[in-house]
Amino acid sequence: MRRIEADAITQAVERLCMEANYFLGQDVIDALERSLKEEESPIGQQILRDILENARIGGEELAPICQDTGFTVVFVELGQEVEVVREAECGMQSAELNPPFNIPNSALREAITKGVAQGYTKGYLRASIVQDPLRRINTKDNTPPVIHVEVVPGDRLRLTIMCKGSGCENMSRFAMLTPAQGRKGVVNFVVETVLKGGGRPCPPLIVGVGLGGTFDQAAYIAKRSLLRPVGSHHTEAHIKELEEELFEKVNATGVGPQAWGGRTTALAVHVETYPCHIASLPVAVNIECHSHRLKTTIL
């Protein structure tokens, strides 16, 4: 077994939280620049220029590229030969780390949560999480994060941080279509979701689509699809064709940058699939805004 100290994970998460909020990824910048060349609406062009300028300032001044610094979603690929070990003295006790209800604080969860708390505090990033959905008391350090763990072969630990704004997350939708509704039903649902969102998710968007699985799996793979480089395509030809058709139809809606009209409603549409039951066709649409904050490291 390879031992990884919890503190190394905490330090990595702290750094990634800050970097994700300050530096927009080059894939997003490239997609925005491509869209700017193709955008016909003058106000749409101006908005795209403003978004690029905002990203430049964020990176140069180490300032968050959006005031909504998001819910921290952490994707972990945990090598099966890795053991996460706590330091002898851990400065922060589990009880202070706002663990979500009914989830035990493992060394891995504790290390990640501590990293989020430190990153958001040291980076002066807005704390946006409430401990209870009804009582709504702010946890003050943006914890707890949402953590997804996949156990994979090997002795490495891969951490990806996504800072997910609520404006776009709130416009995400799910439908349990019937198999008879098929591909056409999927296309209609995705385009309808984008139209319903209008300007609220801050277009231009990255549209993540999860097709298949169960209720929960469809939502998970929709979000996972957002981890792909913006504009990359699925390896299966018929899913790539579906992504291209959706991209064209979403951009034909005319919603445009910040819903001021234009052809740049989305920078990309990513589709991920999973086997599903003979009686169902689940489709989840996870909407992501242009402030696509994503950073990865491998320990």
Ligand code: SF4
């Ligand atoms: S939807 Fe995105 S760009 Fe709009 S306020 Fe939220 S995080 Fe910021």
